[in-house]
Amino acid sequence: MDFCLFKRLEEKTPLIHCITNYVTVNDCANILLACKASPIMADDEQEVEDITSICTGLTINIGTLNSRTIDSMMKAGKKARSLGHTVLLDPVGAGASALRTETAVKLMDEIDFTVIRGNISEVKTLALGSGKTRGVDANDLDKVTDENLESVASWAKELSKRTGAVIAITGAIDIAADGDRAIAVRNGCSMMGMITGSGCMLSAFMEAAVAAMPEERLWAVTQALCAMGVAGELAYDRMKAMNAGNSTFRNLLIDEIFNMTDEKLEKGARYEII
Amino acid sequence: MDFCLFKRLEEKTPLIHCITNYVTVNDCANILLACKASPIMADDEQEVEDITSICTGLTINIGTLNSRTIDSMMKAGKKARSLGHTVLLDPVGAGASALRTETAVKLMDEIDFTVIRGNISEVKTLALGSGKTRGVDANDLDKVTDENLESVASWAKELSKRTGAVIAITGAIDIAADGDRAIAVRNGCSMMGMITGSGCMLSAFMEAAVAAMPEERLWAVTQALCAMGVAGELAYDRMKAMNAGNSTFRNLLIDEIFNMTDEKLEKGARYEII
Amino acid sequence: MDFCLFKRLEEKTPLIHCITNYVTVNDCANILLACKASPIMADDEQEVEDITSICTGLTINIGTLNSRTIDSMMKAGKKARSLGHTVLLDPVGAGASALRTETAVKLMDEIDFTVIRGNISEVKTLALGSGKTRGVDANDLDKVTDENLESVASWAKELSKRTGAVIAITGAIDIAADGDRAIAVRNGCSMMGMITGSGCMLSAFMEAAVAAMPEERLWAVTQALCAMGVAGELAYDRMKAMNAGNSTFRNLLIDEIFNMTDEKLEKGARYEII
Numbered sequence: 001m002d003f004c005l006f007k008r009l010e011e012k013t014p015l016i017h018c019i020t021n022y023v024t025v026n027d028c029a030n031i032l033l034a035c036k037a038s039p040i041m042a043d044d045e046q047e048v049e050d051i052t053s054i055c056t057g058l059t060i061n062i063g064t065l066n067s068r069t070i071d072s073m074m075k076a077g078k079k080a081r082s083l084g085h086t087v088l089l090d091p092v093g094a095g096a097s098a099l100r101t102e103t104a105v106k107l108m109d110e111i112d113f114t115v116i117r118g119n120i121s122e123v124k125t126l127a128l129g130s131g132k133t134r135g136v137d138a139n140d141l142d143k144v145t146d147e148n149l150e151s152v153a154s155w156a157k158e159l160s161k162r163t164g165a166v167i168a169i170t171g172a173i174d175i176a177a178d179g180d181r182a183i184a185v186r187n188g189c190s191m192m193g194m195i196t197g198s199g200c201m202l203s204a205f206m207e208a209a210v211a212a213m214p215e216e217r218l219w220a221v222t223q224a225l226c227a228m229g230v231a232g233e234l235a236y237d238r239m240k241a242m243n244a245g246n247s248t249f250r251n252l253l254i255d256e257i258f259n260m261t262d263e264k265l266e267k268g269a270r271y272e273i274i
Numbered sequence: 275m276d277f278c279l280f281k282r283l284e285e286k287t288p289l290i291h292c293i294t295n296y297v298t299v300n301d302c303a304n305i306l307l308a309c310k311a312s313p314i315m316a317d318d319e320q321e322v323e324d325i326t327s328i329c330t331g332l333t334i335n336i337g338t339l340n341s342r343t344i345d346s347m348m349k350a351g352k353k354a355r356s357l358g359h360t361v362l363l364d365p366v367g368a369g370a371s372a373l374r375t376e377t378a379v380k381l382m383d384e385i386d387f388t389v390i391r392g393n394i395s396e397v398k399t400l401a402l403g404s405g406k407t408r409g410v411d412a413n414d415l416d417k418v419t420d421e422n423l424e425s426v427a428s429w430a431k432e433l434s435k436r437t438g439a440v441i442a443i444t445g446a447i448d449i450a451a452d453g454d455r456a457i458a459v460r461n462g463c464s465m466m467g468m469i470t471g472s473g474c475m476l477s478a479f480m481e482a483a484v485a486a487m488p489e490e491r492l493w494a495v496t497q498a499l500c501a502m503g504v505a506g507e508l509a510y511d512r513m514k515a516m517n518a519g520n521s522t523f524r525n526l527l528i529d530e531i532f533n534m535t536d537e538k539l540e541k542g543a544r545y546e547i548i
Numbered sequence: 549m550d551f552c553l554f555k556r557l558e559e560k561t562p563l564i565h566c567i568t569n570y571v572t573v574n575d576c577a578n579i580l581l582a583c584k585a586s587p588i589m590a591d592d593e594q595e596v597e598d599i600t601s602i603c604t605g606l607t608i609n610i611g612t613l614n615s616r617t618i619d620s621m622m623k624a625g626k627k628a629r630s631l632g633h634t635v636l637l638d639p640v641g642a643g644a645s646a647l648r649t650e651t652a653v654k655l656m657d658e659i660d661f662t663v664i665r666g667n668i669s670e671v672k673t674l675a676l677g678s679g680k681t682r683g684v685d686a687n688d689l690d691k692v693t694d695e696n697l698e699s700v701a702s703w704a705k706e707l708s709k710r711t712g713a714v715i716a717i718t719g720a721i722d723i724a725a726d727g728d729r730a731i732a733v734r735n736g737c738s739m740m741g742m743i744t745g746s747g748c749m750l751s752a753f754m755e756a757a758v759a760a761m762p763e764e765r766l767w768a769v770t771q772a773l774c775a776m777g778v779a780g781e782l783a784y785d786r787m788k789a790m791n792a793g794n795s796t797f798r799n800l801l802i803d804e805i806f807n808m809t810d811e812k813l814e815k816g817a818r819y820e821i822i
Binding site: 026 | 573577582590595598798801804
Binding site for chain 3: 296299300301303304307308313314315316317318319320321324325328342524525526527528529530531532533
């Protein structure tokens with residue numbers, strides 16, 4: 001397959017509406033700009049339909065969920081889909097509270113998402129109504145390994161069939177699946193778990209990817225997974241060379257997306273069809 | 275004219291109350307500290323009058339606007355003006371949703387702002403009830419160029435006469451205008467559009483500038499425009515030397531304001547009376 | 549006493565629930581990850597009890613307080629204490645508005661805090677019902693100096709007796725006190741006051757410290773104070789070597805916590821029993 005994500009992003013510069021948490025929102029905005037998309041954050045019920053109408057895509061992220069914004073998510077999601085926009089769900093912390101689980105399930109039931117991206121615990125919560133979420137991180141028992149890769153890929157494909165969304169499960173090994181195919185991505189490094197927001201940033205960036213190439217959703221998602229992983233690997237090398245720590249790593253990670261090209265991506269990407 | 279902004283800021287260390295969006299709020303706080311002002315963020319209706327009373331100036335920024343904070347903006351703005359404080363409006367995304375346009379217009383009608391700062395699309399929306407805003411960025415068709423500079427300056431002066439506020443329109447060429455005079459500022463670089471918050475940070479910093487020298491508002495605004503642009507130019511050079519990207523650029527931009535002096539500002543400033 | 553904080557944090561990796569302001573929340577999350585704890589931010593009344601139940605500790609920070617989250621703070625604090633979790637109060641800006649003062653006092657009355665951490669003006673407001681807070685910074689008249697050290701230590705011990713909480717007062721000289729003992733910490737540098745969030749970050753980190761070693765609260769708090777100060781000193785040296793400014797300093801400060809060890813801490817710590 002042809003690595004073309006960054007060329008497409010540069011051509012389309014999609015404007016992405018984000019309804020997201022207040023912890024990592026700044027990083028989400030900066031990574032969207034880094035990949036040549038544009039962010040707009042808006043979460044008031046009175047304006048989300050107006051805002052999403054001028055955009056190409058929408059990310060709904062349920063971190064720091066609150067009663068005020070749940071209705072906004074629902075309204076924006078429905079409006080965006082009615083306009084044919086791509087819409088991504090990041091079910092941050094699904095499984096960690098009844099509010100998050102129920103909201104994520106309700107969003108999934110009522111909105112026809114283009115992509116659902118979470119860690120294995122979060123996606124399992126959505127898929128099976130189970131899964132143990134340790135806060136916003138995946139539970140160790142839920143890890144994707146070479147041993148369970150095929151079975152996880154299999155239920156990810158099932159979930160994709162049921163929801164119509166491309167499913168992206170991220171961790172040491174990432175999985176992307178539509179109803180027919182599943183792909184494993186082996187880029188990235190453990191340092192990405194030592195900053196806040198690597199998942200949220202990936203979701204925002206992934207939404208920009210599918211907005212830029214909606215006709216090839218699975219390949220857009222796969223390239224986004226590879227690109228974020230390659231950026232993490234490059235950022236880690238720079239961090240070590242600087243004797244720096246996690247805060248600098250966060251900046252370097254965004255910087256590497258800013259400086260990413262399809263050539264670098266192709267060279268660094270490690271993925272396989274499962 | 276005499277470049278004295280940073281000396282004044284150091285002498286007065288104005289405490290600035292910010293009612294602002296949750297995307298760039300941290301950067302706004304850090305740039306206020308960088309220029310030797312102090313930030314305090316508070317947006318609850320029950321406390322905004324108390325908070326603004328202990329401050330010297332107020333910035334109202336309508337990014338991530340929500341119903342809860344609109345009343346707070348109104349209350350704080352009126353209280354601050356009744357105490358003789360300087361108050362700046364940043365109409366982020368005016369034109370992008372009815373809620374933002376109506377709120378910005380209502381704020382402008384009811385509060386006697388000291389400064390209004392936005393991109394050309396946002397300010398046009400306020401001035402003419404038109405303008406096409408592409409999300410939070412200015413629309414290309416609205417660009418300030420050498421060709422339309424005089425006509426933009428002319429309506430900026432009109433808007434200043436009508437509102438009593440100094441008008442600051444930012445873009446590749448910035449314009450500052452009061453009822454009598456207009457100034458064009460040619461500092462800055464396109465990299466400033468590749469991070470989130472360069473406009474919000476400028477607004478916070480500009481409010482500190484007018485709070486530090488309220489008797490010379492137009493000159494305070496002009497110096498703030500030049501200073502932000504010079505900082506952007508210096509930060510860009512450092513970013514390139516480091517092979518870094520937009521996240522690092524954001525840090526370097528704030529750092530350059532931290533290290534700015536009136537001498538550096540005078541040396542780098544490029545402005546002309548229109 | 550034995551410097552063991554970072555070993556304990558690494559062993560226990562406590563999950564810390566933060567109800568905190570939207571200005572510095574990202575920095576709080578990253579410093580928790582830097583010290584090998586994990587953050588989860590959640591402030592909706594409907595989920596705070598669920599969320600705090602899966603955690604080890606809770607930080608309540610009243611910056612950008614609003615009516616919606618006050619009830620959440622109360623509920624989460626009571627639930628966390630009922631489960632035996634450690635809970636820290638950071639009364640940001642107490643004294644600056646009636647809402648903040650009353651909320652801080654009410655929280656202190658109804659929740660049995662493990663630690664209360666603030667600047668001298670904030671803690672005085674709680675202790676004496678007086679104190680002049682200049683925004684979120686301590687008032688100069690309130691400064692802890694070698695002259696008033698003993699009297700401040702004495703009322704800190706009283707406040708600890710009254711509340712049952714370890715009291716941490718931070719400034720040029722920090723004080724930690726329980727009912728019996730008071731300790732002065734002389735680490736840190738004035739640069740820490742030139743960024744937003746050094747207090748909020750310290751509170752989040754300090755809560756992780758007591759969550760990791762709840763049986764030795766005063767010693768956990770003292771080590772956290774020393775560690776933050778040593779990190780500040782190291783970060784300042786690196787900032788100067790890079791000709792950088794406050795935004796880079798913020799990143800370096802978190803990086804230094806990321807790279808901190810008990811050996812470095814022991815070497816750099818400057819504290820004395822008062």
